[in-house]
Amino acid sequence: MNIIVVGLNHNKASVEVREKFAFDSEKLPNALKHLKESKISTENVILSTCNRVEMYASVKNLDTDVEKIIHFLSDFHNVPQQALDDSLVIYQGPEAVRHIFRVASGLDSVVLGEPQILGQLKDAYGISLQHKSTSTLLNRLMKKTFSVAKRTRTETGIGKGAVNISFAAVELAKKIFEDLSGKSFMLMGAGEMAELAARHLIGNGVEDVTITNRTLARAEELAQEFGGKVIPFENFMEELLHLDIAICSTGAPNYILRKEQLHTIMKERKQKPMFIFDISVPRNIDPEINDLDNVYLYDVDDLKDVADANAEERGREADKAEKIVEAEVQSFLKWQNSLVATPTIVAIREKAEEIRKEELDKTLRKLGPLEEDKIKAIEYLSSSIMNKLIHPPTAALKSVEEDREIMIDMANRLFKLETEENNGKKK
Amino acid sequence: MQIETNILLFEIALTLYFLSTITGVIEIFRSKKGASKAAIYLAALGFIFHTGNIFVRYVQGGHIPVTNMHEAASFFSWCMLILFFFHEFRYRLGLLSSFIMPIVFLIMFSSAIFPREINEFLSPALQSYWFGVHVILAFLGDAAFAMAGGIGVMYLLQERYVKSKHLGGLFQKLPSLQVLDEINYHLITLGFPLLTLAMITGVIWANSAWGTYWRWDPKEVWSLITWLIYALVLHLRLTVGWRGKKAAILSIVGFIVVIFAFFGVTLILKTKHVFP
Known part of the structure; x- marks a missing residue:
C-alpha cells in the first residue's frame, strides 16, 4: 500500500483551475463513493478548500493508480485532463506524508500557520469516515497528522501573532483592555479596512457601537449592519469622553483631533484608557497624541509593521515546525514499514501451521488410539519445533534494517509464499 | 534539635x-x-x-x-x-x-x-494580644504593597511595548494593561486599610505598653510616610485619574519606601521598635 497525494493547490494552480475541480459538500460523498466502488484507490480523503483540492489516497500500484485518479478528477468534473497538466501536484511515499503533515500544520498555507486548514482537514476526514472511505493506513495517517499539527502549533510560534492589519488591531486591543465585551467603540468614517476591523472588534465582543460619517446615509447603513447608533460628525468630540476604542477613517485632508484637544478630554474622562486606530491616509489624528498617558494611537503603518513583524516571527518559527514535521514523517514511515513485513510474517506462520497440522494428523492416524496426555505431548513437540524454526526469520523481518525489502523478498521466495504484498509488487 | x-x-x-x-x-x-x-x-x-x-x-x-x-x-x-x-x-x-x-x-x-x-x-511589652493583631496586619499590608510594586514593573514593561509599537519580547506573554492596572489598584486598596489598621493597633498597643501613643520613633515616622504615600496614590487615582503608568511608578516608589521602612530603619536608623 502506498500513500499518495494528487491535487491542486495555490502553489501551482490558479484559482480558475482550482474552482473547476472543487468538490462541494454535495459532490464530495459521490466522489468518495465512486472511488470506492470503482476500486481506483482503497482509501480516500478529499480536502477541498478555497486554496486547495487535494486527494489523499492509499493505492496498490503507484504508476497506474495515480493515472486513474487523474482520470477520475477530469471525468468527475467533466473537465479535459489538459487543464490539469501544469497545475497538478503529485506526491508519493515520504513526500506525500510530509505534504499532509505540512498542510495540517499550516506550513503550506498562504498565511503561514493559519489555523483554519486543520479544521477543514478534520471535516474532510470526518466525511471520509462517515462514508467508510478509510481504513488502517489512512486512519493512522490522519490521527498522526492531527497530532503533528497540534505539536507544531503548541511547540512553535507559527500560529502566533496576527499577520493582517485588522486582526493585529484586535489583538492589540485585547492587550490593552483584556476583555473586549462591554467595551464601547466608535467608527469614524467608512472604508473597507475600517469596516473589516470594526467587524472583527464586534466579533470579539465589543458592544456599544457608535458610527459617524460625513455622509449620514452611509453611517445609517453601517449602523444597521453593526447594530449601532449614528451621531452627527460634528459631535464626535463628545463621544470621545467615554468610548474605549475608536477607528478613524475619514477623508479629511488634515488632523481632526489634536493633542491639546485630547489632553483636555483625557483629563475630563479621568484618564480612562483609549485605543485609537487611525486608518486614514493622510492621517486624521495628530500622531503626537500617542505621547499622552493612557492613549494608544496606531496608524496603518504601525499596524502593518506589527503584522509584518509577526509574519517574520512566524517564518522563523516555521523552521522549527519543519523539523518537527520531518521527525514525525520518519516515525510514521517506520510504522508503515513494519506494516509491509506483516503479511509476509503472517504468511510464514500460516504456512508453518498448515504443515504442522497436516503432519500431526498423519502421525496421529498412524499411531491409532492414544491417551490424551500423549496426544498433548506430540502436539506440544510439533508446535515448539515449528515456533523455534520460524522465530529467527520472523524476528529478522520485524527489525528495521536497511535490507528489509530484500529480506521480505527472500522470505517470500524461500518459503514459497504468495502474499498480497508480493502480488502487488512489480518486478 | x-x-x-x-x-x-x-x-x-x-x-x-x-x-x-x-x-x-x-x-x-x-x-x-x-x-x-x-x-x-x-x-x-x-x-x-x-x-x-x-x-x-x-x-x-x-x-x-x-x-x-x-x-x-x-x-x-x-x-x-x-x-x-x-x-x-x-x-x-x-x-x-x-x-x-x-x-x-x-x-x-x-x-x-x-x-x-x-x-x-x-519583653513584657510584646506579651500582648495586640502584638499578634498588629504584626499580621502590618505584614500582610507590606506584602500587598510589595506585590503591587512587582505588578507595577510588569505594567511599565507592557506599557512600553504598546507605546513603542514594538510588540516583540514579552508583549505576548505579559497580561493586558487593564488587568495589570486593576490588580495594582486592588492590591493597594487591600494594603492601605491593612496598614491603617496596623498603625491604629500599633498606637493603641504603644499606649498600653509604654503609656504614650506616639513617640516619633523612626519606625513610626516611616510608617507614617508609607501611609501618606499610599494615601496620595489612592487620592490621585480617584480624583484626577492617576492610573496606568503614573500609578505603576507610584506603586514602585511606594514599594521602595516600604522596603526601606522595613530594613533600612532597623539597620541604619536607631529604632526602639522591637521587630516588628
Missing part, C-alpha cells in the same frame, strides 16, 4: 524559592510555555517547608516568629506568597511568577543573612 529542624526547613524553603525564581526567569527568555507552571510548583513546595519553619518557631518561641530581622523578613516573604498564590489561581497572570518570585526570594535571602536565634523570652 528543634532549632536544627527549623533551620533545615528554612534552608529547603530558601532553595526551592531560588529554583522557582530561576525557573521563572528562564520562562522570560523561552518561546515555549510551561516553565511558569514549574515555577509555581516549586514555590508551593517551598511554601510548605516555609510554613513548617514558621510553625516550629512558633511552637518553640511561644509567639508569632517576628521578633528579629531573620524572622520578620521570613514572615514578610511568607505573606507575599499567600497573596501570590491567591492572584495566580484567581487571575492566571502570565509571567507573574517571573516578576514576583525574585522579590520573594530576595526578601527570604535577606532573612538568611540575619542571626537566627529564637527569642524565648519576650
Whole structure:
C-alpha cells in the first residue's frame, strides 16, 4: 500500500483551475463513493478548500493508480485532463506524508500557520469516515497528522501573532483592555479596512457601537449592519469622553483631533484608557497624541509593521515546525514499514501451521488410539519445533534494517509464499 | 534539635524559592510555555517547608516568629506568597511568577543573612494580644504593597511595548494593561486599610505598653510616610485619574519606601521598635 497525494493547490494552480475541480459538500460523498466502488484507490480523503483540492489516497500500484485518479478528477468534473497538466501536484511515499503533515500544520498555507486548514482537514476526514472511505493506513495517517499539527502549533510560534492589519488591531486591543465585551467603540468614517476591523472588534465582543460619517446615509447603513447608533460628525468630540476604542477613517485632508484637544478630554474622562486606530491616509489624528498617558494611537503603518513583524516571527518559527514535521514523517514511515513485513510474517506462520497440522494428523492416524496426555505431548513437540524454526526469520523481518525489502523478498521466495504484498509488487 | 529542624526547613524553603525564581526567569527568555507552571510548583513546595519553619518557631518561641530581622523578613516573604498564590489561581497572570518570585526570594535571602536565634523570652511589652493583631496586619499590608510594586514593573514593561509599537519580547506573554492596572489598584486598596489598621493597633498597643501613643520613633515616622504615600496614590487615582503608568511608578516608589521602612530603619536608623 502506498500513500499518495494528487491535487491542486495555490502553489501551482490558479484559482480558475482550482474552482473547476472543487468538490462541494454535495459532490464530495459521490466522489468518495465512486472511488470506492470503482476500486481506483482503497482509501480516500478529499480536502477541498478555497486554496486547495487535494486527494489523499492509499493505492496498490503507484504508476497506474495515480493515472486513474487523474482520470477520475477530469471525468468527475467533466473537465479535459489538459487543464490539469501544469497545475497538478503529485506526491508519493515520504513526500506525500510530509505534504499532509505540512498542510495540517499550516506550513503550506498562504498565511503561514493559519489555523483554519486543520479544521477543514478534520471535516474532510470526518466525511471520509462517515462514508467508510478509510481504513488502517489512512486512519493512522490522519490521527498522526492531527497530532503533528497540534505539536507544531503548541511547540512553535507559527500560529502566533496576527499577520493582517485588522486582526493585529484586535489583538492589540485585547492587550490593552483584556476583555473586549462591554467595551464601547466608535467608527469614524467608512472604508473597507475600517469596516473589516470594526467587524472583527464586534466579533470579539465589543458592544456599544457608535458610527459617524460625513455622509449620514452611509453611517445609517453601517449602523444597521453593526447594530449601532449614528451621531452627527460634528459631535464626535463628545463621544470621545467615554468610548474605549475608536477607528478613524475619514477623508479629511488634515488632523481632526489634536493633542491639546485630547489632553483636555483625557483629563475630563479621568484618564480612562483609549485605543485609537487611525486608518486614514493622510492621517486624521495628530500622531503626537500617542505621547499622552493612557492613549494608544496606531496608524496603518504601525499596524502593518506589527503584522509584518509577526509574519517574520512566524517564518522563523516555521523552521522549527519543519523539523518537527520531518521527525514525525520518519516515525510514521517506520510504522508503515513494519506494516509491509506483516503479511509476509503472517504468511510464514500460516504456512508453518498448515504443515504442522497436516503432519500431526498423519502421525496421529498412524499411531491409532492414544491417551490424551500423549496426544498433548506430540502436539506440544510439533508446535515448539515449528515456533523455534520460524522465530529467527520472523524476528529478522520485524527489525528495521536497511535490507528489509530484500529480506521480505527472500522470505517470500524461500518459503514459497504468495502474499498480497508480493502480488502487488512489480518486478 | 528543634532549632536544627527549623533551620533545615528554612534552608529547603530558601532553595526551592531560588529554583522557582530561576525557573521563572528562564520562562522570560523561552518561546515555549510551561516553565511558569514549574515555577509555581516549586514555590508551593517551598511554601510548605516555609510554613513548617514558621510553625516550629512558633511552637518553640511561644509567639508569632517576628521578633528579629531573620524572622520578620521570613514572615514578610511568607505573606507575599499567600497573596501570590491567591492572584495566580484567581487571575492566571502570565509571567507573574517571573516578576514576583525574585522579590520573594530576595526578601527570604535577606532573612538568611540575619542571626537566627529564637527569642524565648519576650519583653513584657510584646506579651500582648495586640502584638499578634498588629504584626499580621502590618505584614500582610507590606506584602500587598510589595506585590503591587512587582505588578507595577510588569505594567511599565507592557506599557512600553504598546507605546513603542514594538510588540516583540514579552508583549505576548505579559497580561493586558487593564488587568495589570486593576490588580495594582486592588492590591493597594487591600494594603492601605491593612496598614491603617496596623498603625491604629500599633498606637493603641504603644499606649498600653509604654503609656504614650506616639513617640516619633523612626519606625513610626516611616510608617507614617508609607501611609501618606499610599494615601496620595489612592487620592490621585480617584480624583484626577492617576492610573496606568503614573500609578505603576507610584506603586514602585511606594514599594521602595516600604522596603526601606522595613530594613533600612532597623539597620541604619536607631529604632526602639522591637521587630516588628
